[in-house]
Amino acid sequence: MEPAVFIVSAVVVLSGALGVLLARNPVHAALFLVQTLFGVAVLFVLLNATFLAAVQVVVYAGAIVILFLFVIMLLGVDRADDLGIEPIAGQRPLAVVTGASLLGLTLVVMLVAVDGSTGVRAANAALGDAADNTRRLGEALFTDMVYAVELTAILLTVAVVGAVALARRLKGPLQPIPVEAVAAVPADEGAPDLPASQDPSPEGRSPDDTASGDPA
Amino acid sequence: MILAVDPLLVDGVDLTVALIVLLKAGLAFVFLLVSVMLVIWFERKLLSDMQNRIGPDVAGPWGILQTLADGIKLFFKEDLLPTNADRVVFRLAPYLSIVPAFVAFAIVPVGGDFRDGAGGVVSMFGRSTLLQVADPPVGVLFFLALSSVAVYGVMLAGWSSGSKYPLLGSVRASAQMISYEAALSLAIATVFLTSGSLSTNEIVIGQVAANWNILATGLVPFLIFLIAGTAELNRPPFDLVEAEQELVGGFHTEYSSIRFAMFYLAEFMNMITMSAIAVTLFLGGPAGPVLYEPVAWLWPTLWFFLKVVAFLFTFVWLRATLPRFRYDQLMDLGWKVLIPAALGWFLLIATLDIARDSGWPILPVVLIGVLVLWAGAALLAGAVAKARADRRDEADDLFGGYGEPSPTGGAGGDDRSRRT
Numbered sequence: 001m002e003p004a005v006f007i008v009s010a011v012v013v014l015s016g017a018l019g020v021l022l023a024r025n026p027v028h029a030a031l032f033l034v035q036t037l038f039g040v041a042v043l044f045v046l047l048n049a050t051f052l053a054a055v056q057v058v059v060y061a062g063a064i065v066i067l068f069l070f071v072i073m074l075l076g077v078d079r080a081d082d083l084g085i086e087p088i089a090g091q092r093p094l095a096v097v098t099g100a101s102l103l104g105l106t107l108v109v110m111l112v113a114v115d116g117s118t119g120v121r122a123a124n125a126a127l128g129d130a131a132d133n134t135r136r137l138g139e140a141l142f143t144d145m146v147y148a149v150e151l152t153a154i155l156l157t158v159a160v161v162g163a164v165a166l167a168r169r170l171k172g173p174l175q176p177i178p179v180e181a182v183a184a185v186p187a188d189e190g191a192p193d194l195p196a197s198q199d200p201s202p203e204g205r206s207p208d209d210t211a212s213g214d215p216a
Numbered sequence: 217m218i219l220a221v222d223p224l225l226v227d228g229v230d231l232t233v234a235l236i237v238l239l240k241a242g243l244a245f246v247f248l249l250v251s252v253m254l255v256i257w258f259e260r261k262l263l264s265d266m267q268n269r270i271g272p273d274v275a276g277p278w279g280i281l282q283t284l285a286d287g288i289k290l291f292f293k294e295d296l297l298p299t300n301a302d303r304v305v306f307r308l309a310p311y312l313s314i315v316p317a318f319v320a321f322a323i324v325p326v327g328g329d330f331r332d333g334a335g336g337v338v339s340m341f342g343r344s345t346l347l348q349v350a351d352p353p354v355g356v357l358f359f360l361a362l363s364s365v366a367v368y369g370v371m372l373a374g375w376s377s378g379s380k381y382p383l384l385g386s387v388r389a390s391a392q393m394i395s396y397e398a399a400l401s402l403a404i405a406t407v408f409l410t411s412g413s414l415s416t417n418e419i420v421i422g423q424v425a426a427n428w429n430i431l432a433t434g435l436v437p438f439l440i441f442l443i444a445g446t447a448e449l450n451r452p453p454f455d456l457v458e459a460e461q462e463l464v465g466g467f468h469t470e471y472s473s474i475r476f477a478m479f480y481l482a483e484f485m486n487m488i489t490m491s492a493i494a495v496t497l498f499l500g501g502p503a504g505p506v507l508y509e510p511v512a513w514l515w516p517t518l519w520f521f522l523k524v525v526a527f528l529f530t531f532v533w534l535r536a537t538l539p540r541f542r543y544d545q546l547m548d549l550g551w552k553v554l555i556p557a558a559l560g561w562f563l564l565i566a567t568l569d570i571a572r573d574s575g576w577p578i579l580p581v582v583l584i585g586v587l588v589l590w591a592g593a594a595l596l597a598g599a600v601a602k603a604r605a606d607r608r609d610e611a612d613d614l615f616g617g618y619g620e621p622s623p624t625g626g627a628g629g630d631d632r633s634r635r636t
Contacts, residue, residue, distance in 0.1 A: 027305065027375065034368070054357035062364025062397075066371065066390060073375055073387070134354060134414060 013039035300378025310478035313369025322349035327517035374467035385466030402558035420501035491527035
């Protein structure tokens, strides 16, 4: 039964990944991403990593992709993108080169160091005394790796505080945002706080310039 | 594999085992459909009683077949597809709503012998098994995962309709569901702490002999679970999602016929599942005394249903009693009250656990814990008050004291009082 489940979920994962690349509509691409994440969750279950599977769905499908969708919907970029425009010059050839070299590197590592990097050794190793996957994971996280966990927590807190500080409106009467700031921030984040009467761009930038911001 | 905890699947899978699993899944499916029918009738009838009306009384005795009649009517209605709709996603969304609603019930133990350490095992066709479709070791997390998937149905339904009201409704719904899921998870985490397991079966076993988690966790997580669960279900008083006066029907405005029926079904199914999960987590699930030995197998299921009906009654009661929250009140309650309270209580229970394990004197630990929580609450309240005052000053500067039309401020009343 295991090979059958593996093949089905592998097809789900790969077709989802292809869909993310090929879908013209950003919302469809996000949905294909959910499909891929689900397939990966099933693979986790197959590996007996049930906790990881559940967390994969809760965190990635339930929170992160939902946030993607929020951003896509709120920024109004949920139309098919015009692929003729290239925001950064020379980005596409560079992406092909980078992608190909990453793929090559991964293949070399996997083929040369067979059971070192593919995780075969870890997957085949004995589970030890406590068979409960979740308990073992919790023990590992909060004893051996407690510093890493705490550091990650601090990192996340800093990120939240930073986001709040960035989103905070300054005191005093509302000033037009300087042109450099509009250029530096991905346009869409800076703009919505302004009431309609305030022109965010005194230099007469057309709305089209700011609308094509990076949705990430 | 994920199902290995169930004694049914320990000795390998043969035809009988496969049939038993299929039978249980089929029974759960039929049970949910039938009970949704009854619950819709129950809600309408009870609501009309509370409002001094008669309610449905034509179809069948006491109008009990009203839902069936409505279902048949919906089935034969025209299925509309708006011109602006995203065809694929519009058709997909109802399924994304109803499938998690069905699947989530799989982890609920609906019966079984929990006396004398029997562990909820019953005998079925000569095999011992649990009276729940599946008992994954991460049971309750599975429920949380499915409830986070259910957000997709609502969100995509609103977006794909290609119209304003559904989009606003769905943005509200997903924001609300995501916010309250945090409080819900934290309340459930306290149960994990006292039960020491994520499996629903083991959580119920831990509550045998009336040692219910509602008392073991000190009532606060239960209340938070109840409030956050009501919000998660988008039921009154948290039904801003489909506030008729503001949003027409909310995210399903553009849906008709059988697709609308699917959303409707999913809503009530989620209500049943939420009640069943609450019973499992806090009220001992099907565990209970056997009062009449010859039908010993019946009692656990009976206790389970009685408790679930009590919850369903509460949901209807809330709907009949409470007026709807304003959106900023909703967000304030979720983020500034429920989440901090759930987190604080979780820490307190964890501290008590550690104190018990290390043999520290309980009373000073409780005192210090409560003191720390109180200090935290005071800090939070101070921060909220400061932010509110700042916002008010800012609004005065900006708009000459006419108050800020803030969607998230929650300072509406205070603004008005300062307008002199």
